[in-house]
Structures are given as C-alpha cells and as structure tokens.
Amino acid sequence: MDPASDWRLPARLARLKDLAYNLWWSWHPEARVLFKEIDRSLWAEAHHNPVALLRRCAPARLEELAADAGFLQRLDGVIAALDRYLGAKDTWFARAHPEAAGAAVAYFSAEFGVHNSLKIYSGGLGILAGDHCKSASDLGVPLVGVGFMYPQGYVQQRISSDGWQQNVYEQTDWSVAPVRPVLDPLGERLLLSVPLGRGAVSVAVWKVQVGRVPLYLMDTNVEGNAPQDREISGRLYGGDRATRLRQEILLGVGGVRVLRALGLRPRVFHANEGHSSFLFLELAREKVAAGASLDDALREVAEMSVFTTHTPVEAGHDVFAEEMIAEYFASFWPQLGVERERFLEFARAPGRSGWNMTALALRLAGRRNAVSRRHGAVSREMWRSLWPEGPAEKAPIVHVTNGVHLPTWIQQELGQVYDRYLGPEWRESQDDAAVWSKAAAIPDEVLWLQRGRGKSALLQMMRARARTRWMSERADPAHTLAGGALLDHSALLVGFARRFAGYKRATLVLRDVERLKRLLLDPWRPVQFVFAGKAHPADDGGKALIQQIYRLAKDPAFGGRVAFVEDYDMHLARYLVQGVDLWLNNPLAPLEACGTSGEKAGANGVPNFSVLDGWWEEGYNGANGWAIGEPGGRGAGPEADAADAEDIYRTLEEKIVPLYYQRDEHGIPRGWVSLMKASIRSVAPRYGADRMVKDYVDGLYLPKAAVAR
Numbered sequence: 001m002d003p004a005s006d007w008r009l010p011a012r013l014a015r016l017k018d019l020a021y022n023l024w025w026s027w028h029p030e031a032r033v034l035f036k037e038i039d040r041s042l043w044a045e046a047h048h049n050p051v052a053l054l055r056r057c058a059p060a061r062l063e064e065l066a067a068d069a070g071f072l073q074r075l076d077g078v079i080a081a082l083d084r085y086l087g088a089k090d091t092w093f094a095r096a097h098p099e100a101a102g103a104a105v106a107y108f109s110a111e112f113g114v115h116n117s118l119k120i121y122s123g124g125l126g127i128l129a130g131d132h133c134k135s136a137s138d139l140g141v142p143l144v145g146v147g148f149m150y151p152q153g154y155v156q157q158r159i160s161s162d163g164w165q166q167n168v169y170e171q172t173d174w175s176v177a178p179v180r181p182v183l184d185p186l187g188e189r190l191l192l193s194v195p196l197g198r199g200a201v202s203v204a205v206w207k208v209q210v211g212r213v214p215l216y217l218m219d220t221n222v223e224g225n226a227p228q229d230r231e232i233s234g235r236l237y238g239g240d241r242a243t244r245l246r247q248e249i250l251l252g253v254g255g256v257r258v259l260r261a262l263g264l265r266p267r268v269f270h271a272n273e274g275h276s277s278f279l280f281l282e283l284a285r286e287k288v289a290a291g292a293s294l295d296d297a298l299r300e301v302a303e304m305s306v307f308t309t310h311t312p313v314e315a316g317h318d319v320f321a322e323e324m325i326a327e328y329f330a331s332f333w334p335q336l337g338v339e340r341e342r343f344l345e346f347a348r349a350p351g352r353s354g355w356n357m358t359a360l361a362l363r364l365a366g367r368r369n370a371v372s373r374r375h376g377a378v379s380r381e382m383w384r385s386l387w388p389e390g391p392a393e394k395a396p397i398v399h400v401t402n403g404v405h406l407p408t409w410i411q412q413e414l415g416q417v418y419d420r421y422l423g424p425e426w427r428e429s430q431d432d433a434a435v436w437s438k439a440a441a442i443p444d445e446v447l448w449l450q451r452g453r454g455k456s457a458l459l460q461m462m463r464a465r466a467r468t469r470w471m472s473e474r475a476d477p478a479h480t481l482a483g484g485a486l487l488d489h490s491a492l493l494v495g496f497a498r499r500f501a502g503y504k505r506a507t508l509v510l511r512d513v514e515r516l517k518r519l520l521l522d523p524w525r526p527v528q529f530v531f532a533g534k535a536h537p538a539d540d541g542g543k544a545l546i547q548q549i550y551r552l553a554k555d556p557a558f559g560g561r562v563a564f565v566e567d568y569d570m571h572l573a574r575y576l577v578q579g580v581d582l583w584l585n586n587p588l589a590p591l592e593a594c595g596t597s598g599e600k601a602g603a604n605g606v607p608n609f610s611v612l613d614g615w616w617e618e619g620y621n622g623a624n625g626w627a628i629g630e631p632g633g634r635g636a637g638p639e640a641d642a643a644d645a646e647d648i649y650r651t652l653e654e655k656i657v658p659l660y661y662q663r664d665e666h667g668i669p670r671g672w673v674s675l676m677k678a679s680i681r682s683v684a685p686r687y688g689a690d691r692m693v694k695d696y697v698d699g700l701y702l703p704k705a706a707v708a709r
C-alpha cells in the first residue's frame with residue numbers, strides 16, 4: 001500500500017528514510033552532501049531523488065555505511081538538525097502572531113514546484129507556490145498545501161534537429177516518488193467521493209512533506225472510477241476544456257473536502273491563481289448547509305479568504321462557457337438557495353459573458369492581491385468594473401511582490417561565502433537589509449572566483465548533456481554545438497530562460513542579426529547567449545520562436561556563441577541563474593506580472609538587464625543592473641520593439657561589454673564586481689520569499705482588523 005513501507009535500510013541508517021521523504025533535505029546543503037556521499041554516480045543517475053537513491057543502492061554499500069563512523073556522525077548531525085527544525089517552538093510566526101496559535105492556512109494551487117523529483121509544476125506559478133511553502137515552513141507559518149499529484153506532470157522538452165519542440169510525457173514511478181499515501185484510521189487508503197456534475201468521482205490523497213508544511217495532493221487514478229475520470233489528474237494543463245473544468249472543480253470543491261476528511265478547519269483559505277476559485281463556492285455551500293443565509297455565508301467566506309491574481313494577459317484567465325458550468329452545477333446552485341442566473345452572475349466579468357474564474361475569486365474572496373506594485377495598478381484598472389462605484393485606484397486589490405526561497409536558489413558555495421562575510425545570520429534573517437549590506441565587505445577576488453565556479457558548472461553541465469546526446473543518438477554535430485559545446489568561459493555570457501510565450505519576446509535580440517553578429521564575434525570582447533524555455537505543448541507560435549533561435553544557434557556564421565539548452569526546469573534553472581554573467585528579460589510591458597528568475601539571478605550576484613516591468617520596476621535602483629525601455633513601457637507594436645531592441649544593443653555595446661572586460665592587473669573586473677555586490681545587497685533582502693510570506697501573513701492572512709474580530 002505505502003511504497004515507503006516495503007523496503008528496509010540497515011537499522012543504524014533507518015532515519016535516512018525520514019530525511020528522504022521530507023523535502024527539507026533539498027534546501028539544506030549538509031543533507032544533500034550526505035546523499036551524494038552514499039553513491040555519487042547513483043545520485044546523479046537518480047536525478048537527485050533520495051528515495052530512488054536509497055531504493056537502488058546496493059545492500060553491501062548500505063551495510064558499509066552503517067559501519068562507517070564518519071558517515072554516521074554526519075548522518076546524526078543532519079538528523080539532529082532536522083529534528084530541531086521540526087520541533088522548533090520559537091519561530092517567527094509564533095513570536096509575531098501568538099494570537100493565531102492553532103490556526104491554519106490552506107494554500108490551494110494547481111501546481112507546486114518543490115523539487116525536480118516531483119514533477120507537478122510547469123513554471124513560474126508552481127515554483128512560486130513551492131517557494132511559498134518552503135518559506136512558510138522556515139518561518140513556522142501553519143500552512144497546508146492542496147493540489148494534484150499528476151502522474152505525467154508537465155511536458156518535457158526535446159528539440160528535434162530542425163529545432164522543433166517535441167512534447168514528451170513521462171510516467172511517474174510511484175515506488176520512488178517522494179510522496180506517501182494518506183491512510184484512513186483503519187490503515188486503508190483514504191478515498192473520498194467528490195460530486196462532479198451528475199455523478200461523483202473517487203479521490204485518493206498523497207502527502208508530500210516540505211519541512212513543516214504538508215502538501216495534500218489529489219489523485220483520481222483509482223479503481224472504480226470511469227476511464228475518463230481516472231484521467232482527470234493525469235497531466236498538468238493538458239486535456240480539453242471539459243477536462244480542465246473537471247480538474248478545477250476537483251481542485252476547489254474536492255480540495256476543501258479533502259481538508260475536512262483530514263479533520264482540518266483552516267482559518268484562512270488562499271487561492272493561488274484562479275484555477276482553485278471554486279473553493280470559495282464550496283465554503284459558502286458548507287455554511288448554507290449549516291443553516292446560514294446566503295448573504296451571511298458569503299460575508300463569512302470573504303472574511304476567511306485570500307485570492308492572488310498572477311497575470312494581466314487575457315488568455316491567462318480561465319473562462320468557461322456558461323452552458324458547461326450549468327451542466328456541472330445544476331445540483332449545486334439549489335444548495336446555495338439561488339437560481340441559475342444569480343449563480344452565473346458570480347463569475348461574469350462585467351460586460352462579458354462566460355464563467356470567469358478570476359472574476360469569481362475577486363468577488364468572493366475578501367482580500368485580493370496582485371504580485372508586484374506595477375501589476376497591482378494594472379489589475380485594479382483591469383478589474384475596476386467589478387467595483388463600478390469608485391475610481392480604478394480604489395479597486396480593492398493590493399499587491400505583494402513575489403519573492404524566491406533564497407536557500408533553494410543561492411549557489412551552495414556562494415552561500416558559504418555569505419556565511420563567512422555576512423555571517424550565518426543571513427539564513428535566519430533573510431529579509432534583513434542590514435545583514436545583506438555587508439556584501440560590500442566580500443573581497444572582490446573571492447566573489448569573482450565564485451562567479452567563475454558557477455559559470456564552469458553551467459558550461460560543464462551543458463557540455464555533458466551535448467556529449468550524451470551526441471553519443472547516444474549519433475546526433476548531428478551541429479545539434480551538439482547548438483547545445484553550447486563551443487561556449488567560452490572567459491567571454492561574457494548572457495542568460496535568457498523563460499516560457500516561450502509571445503509577450504516575452506524571446507527573439508527581440510535577433511531583430512538586427514548583423515548587429516548581433518558583431519557583438520558575438522568581436523575578437524577581443526565577444527558576447528555569448530544561452531537560451532532555454534518551453535512552449536506550451538499546444539502553442540505552435542511559441543515553438544516557432546524556439547526554432548528561430550535554434551537555427552541561429554546551429555548556424556556556423558554565429559560561431560557557436562549562441563546556445564539553446566533543452567528542457568528548462570528547476571534543475572537547469574539553478575545552473576543558469578548561478579552560472580551566467582548577466583540575466584536578460586525583455587517582455588512587453590506591462591504584461592510581466594512579476595517575474596522571479598531575475599530575482600534568483602540577482603541574489604546570486606548576477607546583474608539584471610531588464611524591461612522596467614514586474615519586480616524590476618521596483619528593484620532597479622540605477623546601480624544594480626540595467627534597464628531596457630522606459631518606465632511604463634513603450635506600448636506594443638513594431639516601433640516599440642525596434643526601440644527596445646535598439647536599447648538592448650546600445651546598452652550592451654556602450655555600457656555592459658566595456659564594464660565586463662575592464663580588468664585590473666589581476667584580471668578582475670572591479671567595476672563589474674561592485675555591480676554584483678550592489679545586486680546581492682539590493683535584491684536578496686527585498687525579493688526573498690521570507691519577506692513575501694511575512695507580507696502575506698501580516699497583510700492578508702491575519703491583518704489586524706481580521707484578528708480583532
């Protein structure tokens with residue numbers, strides 16, 4: 001039943017299992033080192049999944065470790081640290097909110113990016129959710145996550161030799177996934193029945209432990225469900241509109257029921273994006289069933305709920321045909337005591353038809369936020385018609401700027417440099433600007449050396465991938481070169497990695513190919529680019545952009561100075577944000593709600609070169625990187641694109657390249673290194689997930705007014 005229970009470790013190593021099943025290990029270097037020490041090549045083969053490592057490790061090797069005093073001492077140290085962490089009473093949350101002891105916060109998300117061994121995320125939204133859970137755990141916030149355990153996850157990317165993205169899906173191997181089934185009091189698998197349209201679906205639940213935070217993940221692939229119902233939780237963002245609707249009903253309505261089945265009564269419900277908005281209707285239904293009037297029920301729901309909207313891009317908001325909603329909810333609205341029309345009104349965007357999941361959440365959740373200052377203003381304008389009585393700036397949508405979980409994203413050895421010069425306090429006080437201001441004291445040589453190591457690790461990884469591909473598939477050599485085999489350690493390396501959606505303008509820098517070529521092929525001061533990113537499996541436009549870059553990467557005229565790395569995921573993202581010299585982002589403003597990859601780069605001392613949109617509109621201070629375009633953006637259209645591209649070329653030619661190559665007699669670019677320090681000092685304290693989670697707790701989960709009630 002429980003895939004964790006049918007294998008054994010030598011008694012002295014038994015607690016390695018606890019460590020392997022708590023993703024806490026992933027952001028604690030001493031735990032990672034321990035797993036690596038067990039079997040270095042198996043660790044790589046297992047893609048850094050400790051459950052797979054332990055299950056596949058030769059028994060003789062385990063016996064050997066069980067008798068190795070040095071290993072046992074390190075093991076005991078890590079286990080003691082884990083136990084201390086899990087048992088800590090004196091957390092930030094306990095100190096800041098003693099009045100909320102015993103309260104819980106339920107956090108609903110369609111995806112969670114916690115670690116690569118758990119492929120239930122696609123990109124930014126999921127990684128944000130994972131980072132939110134990790135910081136909540138570090139800070140002692142009593143968070144509980146709710147989502148799906150997709151057995152096929154999100155698409156994996158392979159690029160064919162003509163540059164076209166192939167969509168690959170891989171089945172999860174349950175015996176090694178870091179998840180455990182939730183059992184009922186009799187020790188049987190917990191199954192609950194969730195109404196879906198005219199019928200009901202059986203749902204099983206998996207649990208993932210992220211430090212102190214449990215994630216409860218639903219799975220409909222259980223015996224007794226009709227074949228199409230077994231597929232509901234099959235893939236993230238796969239399937240047709242009906243599958244998508246069924247997923248979202250299960251996430252919202254089913255998610256609340258899972259919590260109830262577990263005996264949980266969270267004080268706050270947080271919907272991370274509109275996919276889970278149905279949860280608010282389910283909460284209202286519960287209250288009406290308990291005897292409340294609909295008005296009272298809605299008021300109570302508003303008081304306990306938080307909704308975060310994540311994009312100003314129209315297509316990013318789920319809208320379902322009203323007939324489809326009517327088909328699934330015909331027996332639901334009578335339970336709220338309303339007619340069909342009144343029910344459909346809950347989710348109509350004014351002046352438009354269709355069931356809009358964002359409009360639903362904005363109406364029902366009492367506290368709403370966007371994910372950067374700029375995105376706040378854009379969202380208030382976008383949704384002002386929901387509050388027609390006031391001006392747009394009064395629309396009740398605030399903002400909490402996204403942040404990243406620093407221990408996950410900061411290069412391990414750079415973390416040790418921070419330990420030494422900032423003091424280990426940076427790990428406990430991640431949002432304390434005074435701690436980070438000590439970055440100025442890191443010797444230039446030390447920081448520059450560390451930068452070089454991050455770059456070597458990235459280049460080595462790219463070469464290893466290209467080599468494997470070449471050997472195993474006898475790939476076309478040009479394919480191998482396009483993967484980055486010719487990149488040069490001593491040349492400026494610019495990184496660009498994100499989803500290939502049109503508004504991100506991945507090919508902007510290709511607008512003037514001759515000018516780009518001059519930059520790339522400058523004999524004394526060459527520039528190199530590395531690109532990565534997936535297109536949505538159904539987005540041929542995005543795939544065409546990848547192909548355009550890929551063809552350039554393969555073209556001998558560009559000298560191997562442009563590379564495309566396949567299958568952008570958390571693992572690759574770490575190498576990139578820790579390995580390139582400069583992080584480029586040039587979306588069409590104001591469509592980048594926040595963007596977090598630049599925050600990861602900045603905290604690693606990699607300066608940003610970005611459009612003044614999302615977080616960079618707040619984070620850019622004139623000394624920690626470079627800006628593209630004008631505050632507020634230049635609008636859409638070929639002229640605006642041309643002007644932004646001109647900015648990119650000119651800034652590279654006149655500022656970035658000269659600064660990077662200006663070396664002293666020791667070969668150190670002093671000016672560049674001081675920019676790196678400015679980046680660390682300004683980005684790490686403001687754009688870490690600890691600051692973000694504290695903002696959520698103080699401003700949205702437990703605001704003073706709500707606490708007083």
Ligand SMILES: *Cc1c(COP(=O)(O)O)cnc(C)c1O
Nearest residue numbers: 123124498569570573595596597
């Ligand atoms: C951080 C991250 C993202 C989100 O970054 P953006 O700047 O929002 O594009 C997406 N995918 C992966 C794999 C990441 O690590």
